Structure formats: structure tokens, C-alpha cells
Amino acid sequence: MTNSIGELEDAECILVIGSNTNENHPVVAARIKRAVRFRGANLIVADPRRQDLVKFAKLYLRQYPGTDIALINGMMHVIIRDNLYDAAYVAERTENFEALKQTVAAYTPERASQISGVPAADIEAAARLYAQARVASIVYCMGITQHTVGTDNVKTLANLAMLCGNVGVWGGGVNPLRGQNNVQGACDMGGLPNVFSGYQPVTDEAARKKMEAAWGVSSLPAWVGKTMTDMVPAIGAGEMKALYIIGENPALSDPDADHAIKAMQKLELLVVQDIFLTETGKLAHVVLPAATSYEKDGTFTNTERRVARVRRCVPPLPGCKPDWQIISELSTRMGYPMTYASPEEIFEEIRKVTPSYAGITYQRLEAGGIQWPCPTEEHPGTVFLHKDRFARGLGMFFPVEHKDPAEMPDADYPLYLTTGRLLYQYHTGTMSRRAPGLVEKAPECRVEMAAADAQRLGIADGDRVRVRSRRGEIIARAQISPKAVAGTVFIPFHFAEAAANKLTNAALDPVCRIPEYKVCAVQVQKA
Amino acid sequence: MAETTLTLNGQTVAFQPGQTILEVARGAGVEIPTLCWMKDTLPTGSCRVCVVEVEGARTLLPACATQAAANQVIMTESPRVAAARRMVLELALASGNHNCLICEANGECELQALAYRYQVPFPAFATPPDQPYYFEDNNSMIVRDFSKCIMCGRCVRGCCERQVNDAIAIGYRGSHNKIVAKADKTYIESDCVFCGECVQSCPVGALLDKNALGRGRAWERTPVRTTCPYCGVGCQLEVQVKDDRIVKISGADLEPNHGRLCVKGRFGWHYVHHPERLTTPLLRKNGELTPVSWEEALDFVAGRLKDLKEKYGPEQIGGWCSARITNEENYLMQKFMRAVIGTNHVDHCARL
Numbered sequence A: 001m002t003n004s005i006g007e008l009e010d011a012e013c014i015l016v017i018g019s020n021t022n023e024n025h026p027v028v029a030a031r032i033k034r035a036v037r038f039r040g041a042n043l044i045v046a047d048p049r050r051q052d053l054v055k056f057a058k059l060y061l062r063q064y065p066g067t068d069i070a071l072i073n074g075m076m077h078v079i080i081r082d083n084l085y086d087a088a089y090v091a092e093r094t095e096n097f098e099a100l101k102q103t104v105a106a107y108t109p110e111r112a113s114q115i116s117g118v119p120a121a122d123i124e125a126a127a128r129l130y131a132q133a134r135v136a137s138i139v140y141c142m143g144i145t146q147h148t149v150g151t152d153n154v155k156t157l158a159n160l161a162m163l164c165g166n167v168g169v170w171g172g173g174v175n176p177l178r179g180q181n182n183v184q185g186a187c188d189m190g191g192l193p194n195v196f197s198g199y200q201p202v203t204d205e206a207a208r209k210k211m212e213a214a215w216g217v218s219s220l221p222a223w224v225g226k227t228m229t230d231m232v233p234a235i236g237a238g239e240m241k242a243l244y245i246i247g248e249n250p251a252l253s254d255p256d257a258d259h260a261i262k263a264m265q266k267l268e269l270l271v272v273q274d275i276f277l278t279e280t281g282k283l284a285h286v287v288l289p290a291a292t293s294y295e296k297d298g299t300f301t302n303t304e305r306r307v308a309r310v311r312r313c314v315p316p317l318p319g320c321k322p323d324w325q326i327i328s329e330l331s332t333r334m335g336y337p338m339t340y341a342s343p344e345e346i347f348e349e350i351r352k353v354t355p356s357y358a359g360i361t362y363q364r365l366e367a368g369g370i371q372w373p374c375p376t377e378e379h380p381g382t383v384f385l386h387k388d389r390f391a392r393g394l395g396m397f398f399p400v401e402h403k404d405p406a407e408m409p410d411a412d413y414p415l416y417l418t419t420g421r422l423l424y425q426y427h428t429g430t431m432s433r434r435a436p437g438l439v440e441k442a443p444e445c446r447v448e449m450a451a452a453d454a455q456r457l458g459i460a461d462g463d464r465v466r467v468r469s470r471r472g473e474i475i476a477r478a479q480i481s482p483k484a485v486a487g488t489v490f491i492p493f494h495f496a497e498a499a500a501n502k503l504t505n506a507a508l509d510p511v512c513r514i515p516e517y518k519v520c521a522v523q524v525q526k527a
Numbered sequence B: 001m002a003e004t005t006l007t008l009n010g011q012t013v014a015f016q017p018g019q020t021i022l023e024v025a026r027g028a029g030v031e032i033p034t035l036c037w038m039k040d041t042l043p044t045g046s047c048r049v050c051v052v053e054v055e056g057a058r059t060l061l062p063a064c065a066t067q068a069a070a071n072q073v074i075m076t077e078s079p080r081v082a083a084a085r086r087m088v089l090e091l092a093l094a095s096g097n098h099n100c101l102i103c104e105a106n107g108e109c110e111l112q113a114l115a116y117r118y119q120v121p122f123p124a125f126a127t128p129p130d131q132p133y134y135f136e137d138n139n140s141m142i143v144r145d146f147s148k149c150i151m152c153g154r155c156v157r158g159c160c161e162r163q164v165n166d167a168i169a170i171g172y173r174g175s176h177n178k179i180v181a182k183a184d185k186t187y188i189e190s191d192c193v194f195c196g197e198c199v200q201s202c203p204v205g206a207l208l209d210k211n212a213l214g215r216g217r218a219w220e221r222t223p224v225r226t227t228c229p230y231c232g233v234g235c236q237l238e239v240q241v242k243d244d245r246i247v248k249i250s251g252a253d254l255e256p257n258h259g260r261l262c263v264k265g266r267f268g269w270h271y272v273h274h275p276e277r278l279t280t281p282l283l284r285k286n287g288e289l290t291p292v293s294w295e296e297a298l299d300f301v302a303g304r305l306k307d308l309k310e311k312y313g314p315e316q317i318g319g320w321c322s323a324r325i326t327n328e329e330n331y332l333m334q335k336f337m338r339a340v341i342g343t344n345h346v347d348h349c350a351r352l
């Protein structure tokens, strides 16, 4: 997030797009709902599903899956046409405005409406609500990124925010909500194919030299590695032979999961380190039992860049080890001794090589989390980014065009499928499906569909249905829900016995290699 | 902003216009007891425990709902105030079955603490009425025991103002009033989303975390502050531990959640103590995953990685970090893959 969760209560307008906040980030939703109820903020919700947050919205925009760019470009068209943008901000802090203007000129509300299905009048109204607020925030989630145009979707939101002077101000910003608890930290720490910790590129010789000196090694690889979503096909094609997985379950979470399982079976060595024997663990040559976060010390970094302590509450179950110990012992056996006595010692090393974390210490974290960048021990941390200038100096507008999703409904597969999470479950269910309360509220996979679709297909609430895509099929019970809109079905991906990712499309965004989980085409029949 | 002063228990105290007497007193380090007051919600002044004596005022005034005014002369513990508080507490104790001996809240109950502070005797007229109190135990997370409810309304404000879930309200006006979920149904049949805010808000033992029942009282548990393992909001938790087991989890009053949690953070911890947890390394032997020692498992992995690196080169080896392990562990994993194996095929599930 460019800004912080607490600032949401001070936004005058909040645009929530591609985020089912009430279920996926409930405590953020609480802040948004408080802004509406107690501070009179105007909430705009744009989502293919009529999710719970809509009850609090001044305006609900129901765009077809995969048409966010057209919708946002349409809003920008109105804002520029009616001179509602922040001209001073655009002049002083941004560049490439003319190109943006040219691109969005073609997105009249009528055309944007044709593509997105949102009435032109609503696009106009949304543009005015957003642009006329003193400060407005944009909140988004996987509904924006899990598309073949995910990168472009994010750019178009950044364009909108800069156009109205909402970046670098309290209560504004472009705010992605991270799905899993330490996704931010995994990225910050260099759990990516192209960067070391702190986003220092592996292709940068100076960065490599620095790491080589810190780690006491020579010739670190200078080539950019493959992303997860590219590793799986490479494994399938026999181009990679060994894989060491910590805490992931691709046999369930991967797009086109059947394909992922076949690929994993080709590996000469698959090591899976986890707290339970997952679907992926069952395919492994070696399974290593890890400790949960309640059983070890460390830090997590949340979606607003806040680094906070993880503390050992109970000892690890006998036989399990914290992941840092397992990695250390493995490394030592491979001839590179790692002899850290505690996670704090590792954190001290992280601080030395990662400028944005340099000022954070365990001692300081006793009083609560600190938001990076935090370059020195005297620095209070950074509540919102880009305050007086962007990292690159001027904020650059990157105009983008609408592109259809990789797969659209047709005569054979007439319905849109979109996937996501439920309030009561989490990811592949490894943790959440073991809590009696969560299971009681969400015991099984339900295919959420609109009454109109169900009626047409002769399906009653609770009926078993077969959902089929070009890649596979699953069987689950139907749930007729007012959240669903005719033409689109929704399936949560937590349930191994009805794995939604047998259906989804592995088509990737060309830049950030995120699969298009949020749109594919399916047919539904009574089973 | 213009500062003004008033007199609090004989001391001159400065305040900002708009502050309540309660806020001024707390700012000055003077503790005024409260029951129905709760942070981040609108004060209602309904419990009347926080009454104070203001010179010139005909009645005692609730400190939480009365604005401070210039030159007010306020007494927070005068005999008149203490008598009024004692009366309020006695009525609250008489309104239900407040048997502290077997109550879950014993030791952390705010009513109990105030009864002790003001030495309120157990009310002689407190006999259980003929009508049994409402009791609800039909879900696996929250128990509602209205024999303890003092109608302070904190659960309702927690639900509707702190979480804005709007699942409960005060129903049946007058002497029949009671906290009701939609249409007076049970929680599990209502719109309740089991965030548990109401449980955390309850100052007595009327709303209880079912998992914690009988598993230790306040003084037997150790609180540990940590970060929620589920979503990226990173709520700060206070984990109550006894005998190396998690008893229950509450929200800590820190950014970003300030006490709030969702159902996963509060009620989703059972996996930690689950019997299906892996507790021994497994190695595939004759096609079967077979329990082995750590020595054997780690030797095998190290040996195989070395062999495969030699045979195919580091470009054919990949490693996945994880959104579910700590920063320290992610850092170490990428260091291991890059410095020891020599590959940049490092990624994690940010994309999924």
C-alpha cells in the first residue's frame, strides 16, 4: 500500500475495486465502513459480484470480469473532459499527461459502458465522486491483479490517482491488499527471481558485489530466474530437475492444477517443507516438518509495509523445527555453514544489506510495528509513500488500452467463472479447515450462482452441479446467492475435493506472470 | 486551539474544548471508573458508573458524556459519588447470577473489580427469578450467557461501531430489554460473522470464547503478543497461553487493528495443536513416504541437491519462498538458493 490502513478513516471517497474486502480483509473493511458511517465518506464499489460491502456504497458498479481498464479509462475521460483533475499536481509532479489524455479520449462513457457493462451515467457519477473529493483512496486486491492485463490494471489505477492528486497525501493512495500474511515480507526479502532483499536487482553488478561481500561468496548468478508460474511448465518440459518448496501447495493453488501435478511428478527431487502433509507433499521425495508461526520468533511485514514481531507463544511440536533452522542445517551440510543462534541474528544481517529495513531493530519493535522505508534507527518509519516526490522524481502516466480476457464465454462455455476466497477459509485450507468454528461456517465448496442462471439451468439451491471448463471439471453444490450476478459463477479455491483451479486458465500476465484466476469460461449442469 | 482550565479534585487542569470530563481526567492521570464506555465508540452514559460531582449541577453527571467547561469544579470520588456508584453496582449485581466462584471472567471481570473497589456487598435481594436466563451454546465459537449480562451495550457498539457488522442490537424496550441478534435468532442463524468483537467488548462473563471455557483463568495464563498468521492485514494478537497450549486469542490495541480481529485470527488457531501435524521427516522409500530421522532426511536432501547441481547445473534447480514464513526465513531461503545452490529460480506465491 502507498498509504496506511488507519488513514482510510480520513478519506473522503474510497474506491474499492476487485477486492471483496469484507470477506478477505475484514479488519480493513471495518475501517472503510467506519469512514462511511461516521465520517460521511463516499464509497464506490466496483466488482463483478454484489459483495457485502455494496450495502455501504453510494455507488455500485458492476463491470464484466476483466474490463476494469475500460471502466477506469472512462472515469478519467470524464474527469479530463470536465476539468475535474488536479491541474497543479499534474503540472508539478507528473509527466506524460498528454499521452494519457489522448488514450482516454477514446473512452467516452458510452464506449466504456459498452465494454464494461456499467451504465454511462454511473461512470460519470463515479468520476465526479472520486475527483471532487478533497482526498480519495483506491483499494484493490486480486480482482485487479489476477488477470492477463493485471499489470495494466494497476497502471490505470495509478493514473487515476495521480490525475486527481491523490498520491503522496494523507488518506489517499493506491492501496493493494495483500492476500496472504507475509506476501509483502517475502517480496521485501528477495523471494523473487530478479531481486535480492530490498528490491536490489540481481542483474546489477554493484548489488551482486555487495551481497557477495556480505555472504562471503563469489560469482552470484547474474541472470533473472523464472517465476513460479514459469517454473511449473519448465518442470513439465523437463528443463528443471529439482524443486525445494516451503509452505506452498501448488497441487491445489496452481492455475490448471492437474497440469501442475503432472509436472511435479517429473522432478528428480521434490522437497516440501510444511506443517501438514499437503496435496503437494504427497508427491514429494522428502517432506520436512516445520513449526508454525506461533512456535517461533521472527517478523512479518503487512500490506501497509509495517514490520511487526512474530513471537513464540508455545514451543514447536516435538519433531518439528522452525524453517530458519532447517534451512541453516541444510546449508551447513552443503558446505556453507549457517550458524545463526536466533532469528534476531538473521534480522541484524537483513538490516545491514537492506536499506529500507536498516533502521528497524527487534528492540524498537517492542513498542509496535514500524513501516519501511526506515533507513536509520532515528527514523520513525514511513506512513505513506511519495510524499513530496516519487521514487523516480516525477510520477509517470502510463496510458493503457482495454484488452479482452484470454478466454471469454462462448456458445460451449457460456458463463464467466471467477474464483476467490471466503471469509471463513484461507488459501488451500491447510490451516483454516482445521478450526471447528471455520468449518462449521464454511464446510464445503459451494458454486455461487445467480437465481436467473440457476432457473434457466433447472438448478435448485443445494443441488449438486458439474462445472466444466476447457481444462477440467469439478462437482460441488450450488448456492443461489444475491451476491452473484447473472452470467457469472463464483467458486472459492479452498477445497481440495472440488479444486477450483482445475478449471482456471493458466494464461499469464506478460509482465508479472500472474495467472488469470479471475476470468475463464465454464458451463454448469446439474450433476 | 485555545486552552482553558477547570478544577479536578482540587487541582487546576488544562483542557481542549470539546473534550469530555472523562478524557480530561484520564489525561491528568485521574482514574474515573467506567463500564459502558469503550474506545472508538460513541459514549452513551448509560451505566452511570462514571458519574462525578460538578459544583452547581443539580445531579451527578456522567463523565464520559459530559463536555468539560471552563472553570468547572469537579469531584471524582466524593462521598456522594461513591454512594451513587455503589448503588449502580449493587443493581448490576442484582440483575443476574453473578457467582464469581465458577465464572470464566473471574479475575478479569470489570464488574467484579468495581465491586471490590467500592466494597459492594453481594445484594440481599438478588435471587434468581423464576424465568431462566437466556443461554446459547449452539455454535462452536461463542457462548452467550445472559445470566451475567448487565446491559452495558458494549457488545452492540463493538459490533456496530468498531466492526460495523450490524449483527446485534438492543431489543425489547423497557424492563424486558435484551441484546438480540437479527429477529432474536441465535448467532449462528443470524448475520453474525463471528469476528468476536462482542466477546472482547464484554466487561463481564456474558459473552465467552467457547474454546477457552474451563481452560484457565486470567492469572493462570500468559499473554504473548504476536502477528496474525492469516491475511496481509497483519493484525496484532494477544495470545493467551497456558501449559504450552493456546487458550484463546484477542486483538491487541495497536496499529493496524486496534483490538479488532476477524473470525480467522480469533478462532482459527486450532491447526497449531492439530493431531495431523507433521512431526517427523518423511523420505520416499520403495515408493512410500516413510518416517526417518532428521539426520537421514537432511543428509539425503543435501546429497541429492549436490548431485543434481553437479549433473544438471544450478539453472535446473528452483526454490520457493513462502508468504507463510517469517522475513528472516524468506531471507535465508533466497540466500541459500542464490549463494549455496547458485540459482535465481526463487519465487513465492505473491501471484496466486
Ligand code: SF4
Residues within 6 Å of the ligand: B155, B158, B159, B160, B163, B165, B166, B167, B168, B187, B191, B192, B193, B194, B195, B196, B197, B198, B199
Ligand atoms: S461476533 Fe462480531 S458480528 Fe457477531 S455479534 Fe459479535 S461483534 Fe457482531
Ligand code: SF4
Residues within 6 Å of the ligand: A025, A026, A027, A028, B228, B229, B230, B231, B232, B233, B234, B235, B257, B260, B261, B262, B263, B264, B265, B266
Ligand atoms: S485477524 Fe483477520 S483481518 Fe486480521 S490479519 Fe488475521 S485474518 Fe487478517
